[in-house]
Amino acid sequence: MARGLPHQLGTGPSFGGNHYLTSHAQQAPIARADYHLEPEIKEFHIHVYFSLFEDATACPHCNASYVAAERLRHQILAAVTRREFVAVCAGATAAMLPGLNESATYWYPVNMHPQGPHPAGSYEVWAPKEYFASVLSFMLIHRQELTFFFHPLSAHAVEDHVGRSTFFGPPMRLNLNDIEDDGDPPQYAELGLGYSRRAGGAPGQWWHL
Numbered sequence: 001m002a003r004g005l006p007h008q009l010g011t012g013p014s015f016g017g018n019h020y021l022t023s024h025a026q027q028a029p030i031a032r033a034d035y036h037l038e039p040e041i042k043e044f045h046i047h048v049y050f051s052l053f054e055d056a057t058a059c060p061h062c063n064a065s066y067v068a069a070e071r072l073r074h075q076i077l078a079a080v081t082r083r084e085f086v087a088v089c090a091g092a093t094a095a096m097l098p099g100l101n102e103s104a105t106y107w108y109p110v111n112m113h114p115q116g117p118h119p120a121g122s123y124e125v126w127a128p129k130e131y132f133a134s135v136l137s138f139m140l141i142h143r144q145e146l147t148f149f150f151h152p153l154s155a156h157a158v159e160d161h162v163g164r165s166t167f168f169g170p171p172m173r174l175n176l177n178d179i180e181d182d183g184d185p186p187q188y189a190e191l192g193l194g195y196s197r198r199a200g201g202a203p204g205q206w207w208h209l
Helices: 064-081 104-106 133-142 159-163
Strands: 043-050 121-128 147-152 167-168
Touching: 043 064, 043 133, 064 121, 064 133, 121 133, 147 159
Parallel strands: none
Antiparallel strands: 043 121, 043 147, 147 167
């Protein structure tokens, strides 16, 4: 064992930047002593960005970026319909995902203007940990040079959007002032996945069979 290291890894003190789990951006970092997150992150968001015209609603189909993003969204929904994975985005229905509360998807539409911290047109794809690898693989294969903003969901939203996030494609600056510090609650509990994982599930939920 190297000289000066504790006999058991993880028992020694942390100093400097190593004292913090991640940067926590423009707010106070989270010290290890105050770390009360879930032991495992179980839900994720992948935001698909597309560029906007000055008047995005005037001719959205003239915008190649928007067309590519919509193509991808419909490909995701088709894959969910084929039961390749569970993911929720604008357009998802209870016919695709039995038990889904469709009214909840109303709050996560295709945004034709900057919304929340996101600086471009966008829509959100929710992926539970059980299908995260399959969803991300599918989206990367069908990315079409679009920018994806990826982040986990936990009790610390600023950390999730900064210290634990990444971009696939050219990065964009987020509006961090529009992120609530309390974090994102678990989503789509009725599906019985992610933080709401349960055995059995509701009738017809093919991912529990």
